[in-house]
Amino acid sequence: MLLEINNLSRRFGGLQAVSDASFSVSQGMIKAVIGPNGAGKTTLFNLISGTLPPSSGAIHFKGQPIHGLPPWRIARLGMARTYQNIKLYPGMTALENVMVGRHCRSRAGFISGMLSLPWTKKEENASRAVAMELLALLDIADLAEVEATSLAFGQQRAVEFARALAMEPELLLLDEPAAGLNIYETAEVARLITKINGQGITVLLVEHDMSLVMDISHEIAVLSFGEKIAEGTPAEIQHNKEVIRIYLGEDDA
Amino acid sequence: MKRHLPLGLLVLAIIGVQLLTRATDTAFYLTPLTMTAYYSLVIVGLCLLMGYAGQISLGHAGFFAIGGYLSAMLTTKNLVPFKDNSLISLCDELGLLVHGQDMFGSAFTHVQPWAACVCAVLVTIVVAYAIGIPVLKLKGHYLAMATLGFGIIVYRLALAFPLFGEADGISDVPGFPILPGLAVSGDFSSRVSNYYLAWGMVALAVWLLVNLIHSRVGRALKAIHGAEGAANATGINTSRYKLNTFVLSAVLASIAGIFLTHYNGGIGPSEAGIMKSVRYVAIVAIGGMANLWGALTMGALLNIMSLRGMFGSYDDAVFGAILIVIMLFAPQGLLGISLPAAFKRILRRGE
Numbered sequence: 001m002l003l004e005i006n007n008l009s010r011r012f013g014g015l016q017a018v019s020d021a022s023f024s025v026s027q028g029m030i031k032a033v034i035g036p037n038g039a040g041k042t043t044l045f046n047l048i049s050g051t052l053p054p055s056s057g058a059i060h061f062k063g064q065p066i067h068g069l070p071p072w073r074i075a076r077l078g079m080a081r082t083y084q085n086i087k088l089y090p091g092m093t094a095l096e097n098v099m100v101g102r103h104c105r106s107r108a109g110f111i112s113g114m115l116s117l118p119w120t121k122k123e124e125n126a127s128r129a130v131a132m133e134l135l136a137l138l139d140i141a142d143l144a145e146v147e148a149t150s151l152a153f154g155q156q157r158a159v160e161f162a163r164a165l166a167m168e169p170e171l172l173l174l175d176e177p178a179a180g181l182n183i184y185e186t187a188e189v190a191r192l193i194t195k196i197n198g199q200g201i202t203v204l205l206v207e208h209d210m211s212l213v214m215d216i217s218h219e220i221a222v223l224s225f226g227e228k229i230a231e232g233t234p235a236e237i238q239h240n241k242e243v244i245r246i247y248l249g250e251d252d253a
Numbered sequence: 254m255k256r257h258l259p260l261g262l263l264v265l266a267i268i269g270v271q272l273l274t275r276a277t278d279t280a281f282y283l284t285p286l287t288m289t290a291y292y293s294l295v296i297v298g299l300c301l302l303m304g305y306a307g308q309i310s311l312g313h314a315g316f317f318a319i320g321g322y323l324s325a326m327l328t329t330k331n332l333v334p335f336k337d338n339s340l341i342s343l344c345d346e347l348g349l350l351v352h353g354q355d356m357f358g359s360a361f362t363h364v365q366p367w368a369a370c371v372c373a374v375l376v377t378i379v380v381a382y383a384i385g386i387p388v389l390k391l392k393g394h395y396l397a398m399a400t401l402g403f404g405i406i407v408y409r410l411a412l413a414f415p416l417f418g419e420a421d422g423i424s425d426v427p428g429f430p431i432l433p434g435l436a437v438s439g440d441f442s443s444r445v446s447n448y449y450l451a452w453g454m455v456a457l458a459v460w461l462l463v464n465l466i467h468s469r470v471g472r473a474l475k476a477i478h479g480a481e482g483a484a485n486a487t488g489i490n491t492s493r494y495k496l497n498t499f500v501l502s503a504v505l506a507s508i509a510g511i512f513l514t515h516y517n518g519g520i521g522p523s524e525a526g527i528m529k530s531v532r533y534v535a536i537v538a539i540g541g542m543a544n545l546w547g548a549l550t551m552g553a554l555l556n557i558m559s560l561r562g563m564f565g566s567y568d569d570a571v572f573g574a575i576l577i578v579i580m581l582f583a584p585q586g587l588l589g590i591s592l593p594a595a596f597k598r599i600l601r602r603g604e
Contacts, residue, residue, distance in 0.1 A: 049486055075488035089479035091543070092472070100476045104488030106469050110497055113468030114461040120468060127469070167488060 001060075002027045002171055002202050003048070008057035009226075010043055017043040019226035020057070025171070025219075030193065030203045032213045034237075035223035036246060041206040042084055044223070045175050048204075049081045050074040061171070076104045080169035082160045084176045084206075088148040094159045095144040098131035101166025134162040138192070154185050165196065172196065174205040178212050190216050214238065222246075256463055259546050263459065267452040271445065283448045284439075285560035289553050290451035291513035292533075294458055296552040297545055298505030299533050301462055304543035305471060306498040307478030308389060309397045311530045312404035313506045318411055318525030319380060320373045320507030321514035325423040326416060327369035328515075331355070332362040344368075366429040370511050374504060381503035385496045401527065408525040422521030429515035437515045447516060454512070455549075458505060462545060474498060475543075528569040535576040541585055 003025040010018040018040045025031045033041050046052040048059060050071035059067045066074050080101070088097050106127055108120040135141045138158040143151060148159050157177070164172055177193065178186040190212050197203050197216075207213050213220060214234045222230040222243050230240045237243055274282050299313050332350065335341045344350055349368040355361040364372075388399040411417050418424075428438025435446055465471050476484040477491050485491045514520040523529070536555060540548030555572075558564065564571040 051482060051486065070490075071482075071485040072488050072490045075486055081486055083483065087480045087483035089476045089483070091479060092475055096472055096475075100472050100484070100487055100489075103469060103473055108469040110465065110470055110501065113470040114465045116464040116468070124468065163487065 001025070002062060003204065004058075004060040005048070006058045006060075008044075008047060008059065009055045010040075010047055010052060011055045016226050018047065018054075018223075021223065021226070021228045023221045023228060023231055025202060025204050027170075027202055028197070028200065029218040030197050030205070030216055031219045031221065032217040033204070033206045033221050033223060034208075034210070034213055038225075039223040040226040041223055042175060043226075045081065045173055045206060049079065049173060072104075075167065078168075078170035079173065080164035080167040080171075081173035082157075082164050082175055082177065084179060086153075086156045086160050088156055088159055088163075090147075090149045092148060093145050094135065094140065094148045094151065094155075094162075095128070095131055097148045097159050098134055098162045098166050099127050101163035102127040102130060104167055131162070131166055134165050135159075137165075138162050153180055157181070157189075161192070165201075169201060171202045171204060174203060174207075176207055177205060178207060178209045186212055256467055257460075260456065260460055260463065263456055263549075267449070267456065271448060280444065282557075282561075283444045285557055287444075287448045287451045287516060288513060288560055289556040290448075290455050291509045291516065292556050293455045293549055293552050294509035295506045295533055296536050296540075296548050297455070297458055297462055298502035300537045300540065300542070300545050300548040301465070301474075302498050302502040303534070303537050304541070304545075304548070305466060305478060306474045306495055308495055308499065309393075309534070310400040310499070310502070311397050311527070311534060312384075312400035312402075312407070313502070313533050314525055314527070314529035315404040315407035316377055316381065316503040316506035317510035317513075317529070318407050318520070318522075319377050319510065321510030321520040321524060322411055322417050322423065323373035323376055324366070324369045324511040325426045325514045325520050327364040327372060328366050328427055329423055329425055330363060330416075332364070333360050336362065363427075366427065366515065370429070370508075373511055374507055377503055377507035378500055381500040382496070385499040385503075389492065389495045389499060401530070404525075404527055404530050408522060408527065411522045411525045418521075420522060422519060422524075423514075424519035426514055426518050426520070429512065437512050439516055439518050451512070451516070454508075459545065459549065466545070470494070478543075528572070531576065532569070532572040535572045535579070538579045538584075539575055 001024045005024065006022050008018055008021045009016070021044065033044060035041055043052065047054050050066065050069055050073070054067050057067070058065060061074065061077055061079060064077065066077065089100060092100075106123050108123055112120045132141060132144060135144050138161060140155055140158050140162075143155060148156065151159065161177070174193070178189050181189060186209060193203055193205070194216055217234055220232065220234055220237045221228055222237060222240070224246045229246065230237060230243050232240070270286065271283070274280050295313055295317055299310065302308050302310055332341055336345075341350075344364070349365050350362050351365050352360070352362050384403050388396060388403070391399055412419055428436040428440065430436040431450065435450065436443065437447060437450060473484065473489045473494055476487065476489060477494060481491055510520070510524070536552040537548045539555075540551040559568055559571075
């Protein structure tokens, strides 16, 4: 198992955002977490990526416990993420934003950076080349020198995506990758996720767009009020009575 | 290459100004110009910390004073009465002490300036880490107040200890021999070489910092400034980067303090004062925060004017006022904003 979550809980005061959730993601799959608004999906992502410490429970990544580690350590183990509300670095170009993603794959420090040693220049050029390739993959190579936060919404999403890929992650967490995108852009995102997955990157995504989730996921976990209520293949989930109930409401409603 | 063009201009300006003072017979300007160079070292370091890493420090005069005071104390304290102390005799054997005579002909032993300098920088590094580790967990106003507290402590310590000369400070600090025939000192004869030495240090510091800003580290700092959480999740050890930047800027301030003290032949408590810290912050702000060249230009201009006494007894008030005006009307700094737009904004506010 690449990622294993056991009895994970997180409370915010009186609110139980994630409650005793357990599931796992095996190497090479696309797994989706779905659930109504407020089900605790984003909290779950924040727990996995280390942004929030869990109240209880355990998270193992590549067999190693990661609960309690700071986000940068988890990132360096090979986990990258995107955000529901895009978080790009203001005042930096799209290219620079993606190059920050190369941080954990390069090593120039304060001293070598100040002296601009030959090997740091080489490393810098290599980082730039990888970042340009990724921008090209996402069809935004022509926007490389534009300030990232001034781009259109869909383009910002693409930059964030490229930044995550620049980290060469083994596990990619995508928080609502299709939010705010139109039907064509969503289809493009679906194609891209499948393509990345084909290159051996495991994907865990949170998404509201059911057609996207059903199309590309190998497995789905369903959260409601912080609890996992179902898990299975897209076909199994579509026919799960409990899932239909929480999405469509009670029979007597 | 493009990023080193301004550095070339800086070198030309340094040479040009010296030739100008020579041609116009105004060599007396070289003294405030040299002092300005050392203050510029503090300013470029603080600019990296504030503008790029996004962390404020209202205590950088404290680091300047740690460097200046330690170096002054070690190179003026007569060690003859302690010559039997095992530590002192060990230092003597290592060649870290200078033996001579004072003006009355009695034996006078003090620490060699290079040794004093290394010692002062090491102490600065230790203090900067000790202060930075807890304090950089804070953000915004809280960080400003905590660093302000540090500055006040250094100021009061300088005033409190007879070792540091209390309100008088330390005087009769000897010159600092850098190379044979080249010493940092206020000697009239070495005015030109000191001018070039000081501004050479600034050019070197700027070259290093420009390289840093355009490196992996500089990008990480800008990322931390813009979105700290996302930077952390991208694999950047944000607290270590903030801390290292804080220490680097503290070391630059300390080195400035050391050399200015040897140049002036002394240091007084006003160099450790809060108003000095406020002045550094005001200059970085007016230069445009994340603008090394802006901070350097505005710093040079304002420091020259201040050292030439153009602000009279309103000196500190001028820098306080600059800070208020910049924060109100041009938080992006004075260089790089379009003046007509700024006037329009001022007029609109007046309505």
